[in-house]
Amino acid sequence: MKFKINGHAATYEGDGDMPLLWYVRDIAGMTGTKFGCGEGLCGACTVHVDGVAVRSCQTAMEDVEGRDVKTIEGLAKGDTLHALQDAWAEHNVPQCGYCQSGQIMQAASLLAENPNPSDEDIDIAMEGNICRCGTYQRIKAAIRDVAGNKGTGGAS
Amino acid sequence: MNVPIKNVSRRSVLKGAGAATGLVLAAPMISNFVVAEATGSHNFSSSVYLSMDMDGTAHIYIHRVEMGQGSRTGLPQIIADELEADWDRLVFEPAYGDKKFGDQNTDGSTSIRKYYDIFRAAGASARMMLEQAAAHKWGIAVGDVEAKNHRIINKLTGASEDYSAFVAAAAKLEAPGADAVKLKSKAKRTYIGKPKQNIYMQDIITGNSQFGQDTMREGMLFAVAARPPSVGGTVTAFDKAAAMAVAGVVDVVELPALTLPAIFKPLGGVAVLATNTWAAIKGREALNAQFEGGPNGDYDTKAFEKTLWQNIDGKSTPHLKRGNCAAALEVADKTYGADYFVPHLNHAPMEPPAATAEWQGDTLKMWVCCQDPQSVQGAVAPFVGVKPEDIYVEATLLGGAFGRKSKPDFAVEAAILAKQAGRPVKMIWTREDDMHHGYFHTISAQRVEAGVKDGAVTAWKHKAAYPSISGTFNPAADGPSGFELSLGLTDLPFATPNLQVDTGAAKAHVRIGWMRSVANIHQAFAVGSFVDEIAQGEGKNTADLWMEMIGEDRMISPASDVVGHDPANPQGPGYANYGESLERHPIDTARLKAVLAKVVDISGYGKTMPKGRGMGISVHRSFVSFVACAVEVAVSDDGTFTIPRAWIVVDCGTYVNPDRVKAQMEGAVLFGISIAKYGEITASGGAIEQNNFDSYPVSRMSDSADVEVVIMENDAPPGGVGEPGVPPVAPAITNAIFQATGKRIRRLPIGNQLAI
Ligand code: FES
Ligand code: FES
Numbered sequence: 001m002k003f004k005i006n007g008h009a010a011t012y013e014g015d016g017d018m019p020l021l022w023y024v025r026d027i028a029g030m031t032g033t034k035f036g037c038g039e040g041l042c043g044a045c046t047v048h049v050d051g052v053a054v055r056s057c058q059t060a061m062e063d064v065e066g067r068d069v070k071t072i073e074g075l076a077k078g079d080t081l082h083a084l085q086d087a088w089a090e091h092n093v094p095q096c097g098y099c100q101s102g103q104i105m106q107a108a109s110l111l112a113e114n115p116n117p118s119d120e121d122i123d124i125a126m127e128g129n130i131c132r133c134g135t136y137q138r139i140k141a142a143i144r145d146v147a148g149n150k151g152t153g154g155a156s
Numbered sequence: 157m158n159v160p161i162k163n164v165s166r167r168s169v170l171k172g173a174g175a176a177t178g179l180v181l182a183a184p185m186i187s188n189f190v191v192a193e194a195t196g197s198h199n200f201s202s203s204v205y206l207s208m209d210m211d212g213t214a215h216i217y218i219h220r221v222e223m224g225q226g227s228r229t230g231l232p233q234i235i236a237d238e239l240e241a242d243w244d245r246l247v248f249e250p251a252y253g254d255k256k257f258g259d260q261n262t263d264g265s266t267s268i269r270k271y272y273d274i275f276r277a278a279g280a281s282a283r284m285m286l287e288q289a290a291a292h293k294w295g296i297a298v299g300d301v302e303a304k305n306h307r308i309i310n311k312l313t314g315a316s317e318d319y320s321a322f323v324a325a326a327a328k329l330e331a332p333g334a335d336a337v338k339l340k341s342k343a344k345r346t347y348i349g350k351p352k353q354n355i356y357m358q359d360i361i362t363g364n365s366q367f368g369q370d371t372m373r374e375g376m377l378f379a380v381a382a383r384p385p386s387v388g389g390t391v392t393a394f395d396k397a398a399a400m401a402v403a404g405v406v407d408v409v410e411l412p413a414l415t416l417p418a419i420f421k422p423l424g425g426v427a428v429l430a431t432n433t434w435a436a437i438k439g440r441e442a443l444n445a446q447f448e449g450g451p452n453g454d455y456d457t458k459a460f461e462k463t464l465w466q467n468i469d470g471k472s473t474p475h476l477k478r479g480n481c482a483a484a485l486e487v488a489d490k491t492y493g494a495d496y497f498v499p500h501l502n503h504a505p506m507e508p509p510a511a512t513a514e515w516q517g518d519t520l521k522m523w524v525c526c527q528d529p530q531s532v533q534g535a536v537a538p539f540v541g542v543k544p545e546d547i548y549v550e551a552t553l554l555g556g557a558f559g560r561k562s563k564p565d566f567a568v569e570a571a572i573l574a575k576q577a578g579r580p581v582k583m584i585w586t587r588e589d590d591m592h593h594g595y596f597h598t599i600s601a602q603r604v605e606a607g608v609k610d611g612a613v614t615a616w617k618h619k620a621a622y623p624s625i626s627g628t629f630n631p632a633a634d635g636p637s638g639f640e641l642s643l644g645l646t647d648l649p650f651a652t653p654n655l656q657v658d659t660g661a662a663k664a665h666v667r668i669g670w671m672r673s674v675a676n677i678h679q680a681f682a683v684g685s686f687v688d689e690i691a692q693g694e695g696k697n698t699a700d701l702w703m704e705m706i707g708e709d710r711m712i713s714p715a716s717d718v719v720g721h722d723p724a725n726p727q728g729p730g731y732a733n734y735g736e737s738l739e740r741h742p743i744d745t746a747r748l749k750a751v752l753a754k755v756v757d758i759s760g761y762g763k764t765m766p767k768g769r770g771m772g773i774s775v776h777r778s779f780v781s782f783v784a785c786a787v788e789v790a791v792s793d794d795g796t797f798t799i800p801r802a803w804i805v806v807d808c809g810t811y812v813n814p815d816r817v818k819a820q821m822e823g824a825v826l827f828g829i830s831i832a833k834y835g836e837i838t839a840s841g842g843a844i845e846q847n848n849f850d851s852y853p854v855s856r857m858s859d860s861a862d863v864e865v866v867i868m869e870n871d872a873p874p875g876g877v878g879e880p881g882v883p884p885v886a887p888a889i890t891n892a893i894f895q896a897t898g899k900r901i902r903r904l905p906i907g908n909q910l911a912i
Pocket of ligand 1: 056
């Protein structure tokens with residue numbers, strides 16, 4: 001099957017049931033997309049398929065046929081980081097960093113769809129992405145910054 | 157300053173091998189230090205914490221691991237500050253496991269508190285040697301030169317030259333020595349005490365950071381294993397052919413059965429090796445492995461909880477005794493009593509454990525998300541027949557750890573399998589593996605009684621029963637150890653004249669491990685809750701009662717009340733104080749009261765709250781730091797609740813990176829929310845019943861609070877930061893719930909207790 005990954009043409013011949021996560025990590029060797037639960041419960045594996053955030057651990061290879069897959073490695077445009085990546089650095093969001101590829105990809109999808117989300121929109125969109133280190137407050141502040149929504153209270 | 161620094165490069169220069177090595181500094185102070193002899197061919201491995209190239213590039217060897225706590229940013233800040241370094245001319249060298257680095261066990265909130273003096277001295281020595289070389293070259297007194305931002309200034313003329321001009325000459329000098337090291341004044345600090353961005357930031361936000369799960373080696377196989385559900389269980393049957401029939405599966409290998417004590421040994425079971433993780437997981441399903449339960453095969457946490465309460469009712473072993481609690485309770489005007497329960501918990505770091513092993517001939521190389529590369533060396537060696545020091549172990553970044561990754565059972569598995577396979581192997585733990593086979597936080601029952609006479613608390617009697625961490629190392633261990641009681645019970649900060657801490661028996665049936673803040677979790681929950689219960693009963697403000705019970709400003713020396721303590725025998729029963737002396741890190745009641753007063757101040761604790769809202773408070777000293785926490789809860793009619801705001805005040809003495817201290821406090825609040833709201837590991841028939849984040853939930857965005865952090869300013873030596881934020885959070889939450897609803901939570905997690 002043929003599809004695109006971070007703008008490049010790719011082909012895959014193996015088991016169509018294999019989750020995209022394991023193709024991306026083990027076969028394409030792009031380890032920015034993380035394995036956290038394998039069950040769609042944590043969001044660490046979030047990538048974009050045709051611009052929309054999906055859990056790569058729940059997306060079978062046969063479902064990406066002809067699609068456009070983007071991983072965290074493909075989010076920046078060349079050397080220009082996505083505004084969220086800059087905001088993440090600005091707010092010193094990451095602790096261990098393990099969840100953050102998924103958090104950024106999820107937030108990028110939210111902003112692509114809704115450039116000016118309310119705090120509630122942010123909460124709903126980000127609810128599926130666990131950060132065991134507990135960086136939620138800074139994630140929210142970073143998203144608000146990019147959205148131009150200063151929200152209410154608490155931004156660090 | 158008591159840190160002798162020796163210039164290791166001098167000898168190599170004399171040997172004629174130092175031309176490219178530049179300045180190499182070692183701090184041979186820690187007892188298990190072996191300062192390497194410099195050799196020209198391995199110029200970097202010859203250094204311990206700091207070396208400088210001829211072009212002035214400074215290499216900082218960060219021997220501790222990074223799991224989100226910020227040590228790999230904070231430690232370089234310390235050295236760079238004293239070195240007067242330009243941050244952009246530093247190269248960070250993550251260290252591999254080697255005794256020459258001293259203690260690498262990144263655990264117990266120790267990285268900054270144990271290495272602050274050493275790293276300062278290393279940086280200062282190098283700066284002084286560069287200054288001396290410059291003074292000599294310019295023919296002026298050393299007092300007339302000053303290092304600033306990677307240059308030496310001639311104070312007489314104002315001229316300056318880059319460090320690179322002096323490296324060669326400095327490398328030939330003797331290091332100044334312990335007594336001569338001159339540290340910078342606080343006013344001149346450039347990095348210590350100033351916020352600094354995580355050195356891994358760019359890699360993290362672009363997906364380039366390398367965690368243990370991310371290691372890739374040429375020709376590598378991916379392994380997962382089916383392990384016995386109970387500790388000490390064994391494999392009875394598995395279908396190798398079925399697993400081998402799965403496309404991509406390369407081999408099926410039985411792992412050695414566990415012989416107790418568990419320590420850091422692998423659990424046994426059957427591994428499936430494949431060309432990708434998915435194939436390995438499918439192969440494991442096809443195995444249909446069967447197990448025999450072994451000595452813990454009927455562990456049932458419901459039944460065990462009954463045992464714990466029986467043991468609370470039963471025989472008591474005394475650990476701390478001051479005055480006479482029984483008599484004081486007898487004559488009290490009013491007595492209080494409560495029972496508290498905290499279940500097993502799992503670390504559940506975001507990154508499940510993973511380790512990669514590669515044999516290059518007889519040499520073993522490993523990449524492991526471990527908290528201590530030296531303990532990986534020690535754990536792996538006996539299983540593969542090589543000496544610990546001959547195993548190269550690189551600590552990758554850790555996707556969270558919280559204590560789980562101090563136990564390298566998973567690394568041993570990788571090493572065994574790679575040897576067998578003759579190819580590199582990455583052992584991957586899935587989330588289910590992490591839930592089923594953790595080193596769990598213990599399961600605890602505590603009974604607390606107090607007596608009040610003439611308005612004052614005159615007696616506090618505390619009994620705890622829980623399996624000890626010691627059980628992982630010695631299955632005969634039966635109940636809390638003195639070490640664990642030192643984490644919040646034998647150091648109760650109360651002036652109360654009658655004080656007693658007893659324990660009841662409890663044997664371990666899973667591997668009990670240490671999890672972020674360890675026994676402080678349940679002990680501070682009971683203490684923080686019970687102070688609130690007494691305050692409510694007495695109609696007092698809880699913060700005021702804390703202040704009364706803590707009493708006058710003083711330094712507490714708990715050991716004198718510890719049963720069996722003999723000052724002449726420091727190895728006997730006593731008070732551990734997190735491995736620090738009480739002189740350097742006292743239990744200073746003034747500092748404890750100050751964080752409490754501050755949190756009351758910023759949170760407005762004590763004010764009247766609207767219906768359905770409540771505030772709670774608690775305070776606790778752990779890892780030689782002092783933390784107070786206040787939270788506000790909003791409880792709905794259906795019993796669900798949120799935590800809109802939390803306030804946390806930390807006194808960790810001298811701090812290095814205030815932004816990371818803040819981040820650790822914010823994270824500790826969220827970790828505490830997970831414990832209070834959700835955390836519960838249960839076992840039935842020897843098997844853990846939780847599988848993934850559906851059955852073991854942790855805090856998510858909607859659970860998040862807006863956290864306000866205050867760091868107290870003082871010049872005390874650095875205390876811990878990674879762990880001490882956690883203990884006061886859970887009791888602050890349940891105290892807030894009591895204020896909001898009148899319902900007292902004595903059993904964690906809160907779960908749906910408010911709905912009933
Ligand atoms: S790994 Fe896909 S949601 Fe957790
Ligand atoms: S930063 Fe560690 S899990 Fe999110």
